[in-house]
Amino acid sequence: MVAQELESQQQQQQPPKKGSASLHSHEGPGLNILVGKAREVIQQAIVDPVTYLANWGRLYSLWPVHLETACCSIEWGAVSGPRFDAERYGILEAFGSLRQCDLVVVHGTVTRKMAPRLRFIYDQMPEPKWVIAMGACSISGGVYFDSYNVLPGVDQVIPVDVYVPGCPPRPEELIDAFILLQDKIRNSNIKKTS
C-alpha cells in the first residue's frame, strides 16, 4: 500500500512534459530549474564558506565585557585564573573598550540600580553580541527572588543566549556554557545575528 502511494506521489510530482506547460506561465520550467540551481550554487560556493569563515572568526575570540554585577564574579575570577583558564577557549576579558566586546557574562544578581547600566552597556556594543546569564540570580532571582530590589531574571533587560544554573556555578559549568555558545555561533546564520 505504502509503496503504491509513494509511486502515485512521485508521478504527481514529476515535472510536466514539454509542450504541456500551462497557458498562464510565460517562462518555461527550465528557467525555474536554472534559477534554483544557480541559487544552490551561490549558496554552496559563496554564502556557506563565508558564513563558515565569519563564524569561525567569531567563535574563538569571544571578548566579554568587564562588568561585575554581583558575587558570581569570584567564580569568574577563578575561570580567568590558571587552573580553569578560559583563555584556552579564546575567552579573554577586553579591558579597553566596549566596542571591542562581543559577549556579556552577567555575573549573578542584577539590581534595579544596575539594570539600566546593563542595558546601556549592552546597547553600546557592536552587533554580533551574545549574552550568558550566569547563576541562579540572573535566571530567576535565585535566593533573592522575593527581594524588593532585585530583577527576577536578567532576560527582562537583555536577550540571553545561554543560561548557566548554579549558585554560584562551578567554573566547569561556565566553561561548558562557553562551549554551548560556541556551538550556537558555529551553526548560526550570519544574516541574522543576535
Place this chain on the structure above:
Amino acid sequence: MSLPTQSSGLFTEQVSEDKLVVSIGPQHPGAGHFRFTIRVEGDTITECIPDPGYVHRGGEKQTEYRTYIQSIPMIERSSLLDVTNITLPYCMAAEELMGIQVPPRAQYLRMIMSENQRIISHLYWLGIQGIFLGHSTMFMWPLGDRDIFIDLGQMIGGARITYSYCVPGGVRNDMPPNFKDRAMKVFEYFESRLKDYERIFFRSPLFEKRTRGVGVLSRSDAISLGVAGQVLRASGVKSDTRIDEPYCFYKDISFEVPVYDDGDTWARCMVHLEEMRQSMSIIRQCLEKMPQGQIKVKLSPQQRAQAGEAYCRTEAARGAMAFHIISDGSTKPYRTKWSVPSFRNLIALPKLLVGSHVADMPAIYWSLDYWPVEADR
C-alpha cells in the same frame, strides 16, 4: 556634595581647561559593581564621591521573613569571599538568643574554616592588587594557589565556596580523616610559595615605588573615621576582635597581629601578607588541639529564640563583622542589622584619594580591600 552623582554624572565632563569630572564604574577594570565620581585637576584628584549600592539586594529585610536556619545561605551570598566569617557572627548571635552551648569540636572546626576562608579571601585580594599594579604574574599565582585552599575547604564543607558551614548549634559536617595530612602538605607548599611572592612582588622596586607613601591614612584619622581590619592595623592601631573579645577558642591559641605604623598602601599590603602566615599557624594549632566529640546540637528546623537582643562580633577577612539580632520570640528574627567591614572602610576612600594621582587610584582603592557585594548587603 557639589558633584552630579546620578544622571548627568554618567560621562566625563570638561569643567574648564584643566578640570574634568570623571565617572568611574560600574563597567571599569578598576571598579567592579561600584562607581565613584572624581574631579580631576591636571593629574591630581581634588574631590571624590563614592556611589555604592549597585548590589544592594535587601538581605537585612529578607532575614525578617525567613527562619533562623533559612537565612544562612542568603547571608553567605553577601560575602562570597569569606563565607564562614560572615555566617559565624550570625550563628553566634542566634545561639545566644536560643540559649545553646556549641560543642568544642564544632568551635574548632569553625575556627579552621574561617581561617581557611581568610587565606582564600586574601589570595583573591592579592591577585587583583597584583593586576592593578600592572603585575600580571601576581594575578595568576595567587589565583592558582587559591584553588588549593578551596580544595581544602571543599574537603570539609563539600562545596566549592558556598558550603553554609556554620549553622545555629554547630557545624554541618565533620572533618574527613585525611584532612590533617593534606592541610600540612598544603601549608608546607604555601609557605615556600609566600617566599616566592615576597621575592617577585613584595620586595620588587615596582611594588615599592607604586605603594610607598601612597594613600597615607594617619592613626588619628583611622580612629576617627572608624575604619576596620587591615586598614586600621596598617595605620598603627592594634585592633583585632580575635584578641580583644576572643570568641570560639582563640584565647587558647597564640598568634601575632601584624601592625604597621606607615598607614600607606604598602603597609596595608604587608598586613595582608602577614595575616596569611598567621592564619596557617592558627589552623595548625587548631588541628593539634582539636578534641573528639559532637559537632552539632540537634535543633528543630522551626527553632524558636527567646525574645530579646543579641550582638556578636567576629574578625572577618576584612575586619570586624558584627550582627545585631532583635527577636520577638518567634521562629524568625524581628530585625537584623549587619555591620560589615567593607562599608566602614569605604569612608576612607574619599579621604585617601583627594590629593593623590589618577594613576595611584586603583592601588589605593583595592588596598582598602573593599568588596562592594558585602558593603551593599
